[in-house]
Amino acid sequence: MIISMRKNAARAEIDSVIQRIEDFGYKIHTIEGEERVVIGAIGVGDTSACLEALEAMNCVEKAVRISAPYKFVSREFKPGRTTITVGGNVHVGNSEFVVMAGPCSVESEKQILESAELAAKGGAKILRGGAFKPRTSPYDFQGMEEEGLKLLAKAREHTGLAIVTEVMSDNDVSLVASYADVMQVGARNMQNFALLKALGKCGKPVLLKRGLSSTIKELLMSAEYIVAHGNNDVMLCERGIRTFETATRNTCDIVACAVLxxxxxxxxxxxxxxxxxxxxxxxxxxxxxxxxxxxxxxVEIHPNPQKAISDGAQSLEPAQWLDMMKSLQPYIELWKAERMSTVAV
Known part of the structure; x- marks a missing residue:
């Protein structure tokens, strides 16, 4: 359910509505604007009695059901866009086009520092790099783990870039959160519900990648797990899905960006x-x-992709990366102009 309070409702009135909703056994999620508070209520069972009780309260302007199975992440619950602040000065989801770049894996101090410098030179705001690596083969490089996290933190100090890195297990959430600015959930873990619940309490933004064979609805339901457990700062990532096509590693569902x-x-x-x-x-x-x-x-970049321990074939070489970012600038300027006009409307 979505409950919209009347304009400039008093705190006591808001609290009374929240208490009434909780009396019916529902969980609460609120969005507090400058003039109006919107309350989301999630629970199991028929909402008719609760809706009827709320509509009878003078301080409530409107109470309606949310039809989407994903409640808190739906546009029904929040028509406007969510902006996520990363590292204190990077804003994702507003009028700033944010590029994250770095190697697939943290391999050494020299490699990650060179990668961070390269990322910053190209205009990236966030450094990516894997300290824990989920690999198809148990014999492949699995990452440097905490030592890799320490090197990422050193690269952040060196360049000022925020860090996004993958977390693979709910047991590692606290450790990774102590180093990272953004917690990445890889495609293989999109429906690791124990991990998603733990990320709901981690206090850091989450980058949730779409599963290899997952639908858009399943991606949104996984995001709902994180938000429903207390973390509103979720970014969704389209990274290609598995199809019968073999010409590319995956098939990019580019229209998913517009659908989402x-x-x-x-x-x-x-x-x-x-x-x-x-x-x-x-x-x-x-x-x-x-x-x-x-x-x-x-984007994956590497100082020397030919010597990369993992994913060298898809990592941009330094000159390719810099050329790409330069060529993207006219498109990004048009993107910004469109976003600003949308905000103005």
């Missing part, structure tokens, strides 16, 4: 590196991401 912007208020990020698996295709898909209205990109 219709269905949810959460920011949408495109990952052109995993979607294609080929560095030659990354610039073109990045332009498509800007054009279709994504809020940002997450």
């Amino acid at each position: 912007r219709e269905l949810t208020h959460l920011p949408v990020i495109l990952d052109p590196s995993h979607a294609t698996g080929k560095r030659s295709l990354v610039p073109a898909l990045s332009r498509a991401g800007v054009a279709i209205g994504a809020d940002g990109l997450i």
Whole structure:
């Protein structure tokens, strides 16, 4: 249910409505604007009695059911866009197009520091890098774990870039959160519900990647787990899905970026590196991401991709990365102009 309070409702009136909703056994989620408070109520069973009781309260302007199965992340609950602040000075989902860049894995201090400098030189605001790596083969490099997190933190001190890195287990949430600015959920863990619940309490923004064979609805339901457990700061990432096509690593569902912007208020990020698996295709898909209205990109780059321990084939070389970011600027300027006009309306 969505309960819209009357304009300038008093705190005592808001509290009385919240108490009435809780009396019916529902969980509460509020959005407090300058003039009006909107209350979301989630629970199991028929909402008719609760809705009728709320509509009878003078301080309530309107109380309606949310038809989408994902409640808190739906546009029904919040028609406007969510802006997520990362590292204190980066704002994702507003009028700032945010690029995240870095290597697939943290391999050494020299490699991650060079990657961070390269990312910053190209205009990235957030450094990506894996300290914990979920690999298909148990014999592949699994990451440097906490030592990798320490190196990411050192790269942040060196460049000022915020950090996004993957967390694989609910047991590692506290550890990763002590280093990272953004907690990444990889495609294989999109429906790891114990992890999603723990991320709801971690106090850090989350980048949730779409599963290899998951629908848009399933992605939104996974985001709902995180928000319903207390964390509103979720970014959704389209990184390609598994199809019968073999020409690319995955099949980029580029229209998913537009669909998600219709269905949810959460920011949408495109990952052109995993979607294609080929560095030659990354610039073109990045332009498509800007054009279709994504809020940002997450791109793999490496100082020397030929020597990368993982995902070297899809990582941009330094010159490719800098050229791509330069070529993206006219598209990003058009993107910003469109966003500003939308905000003005």
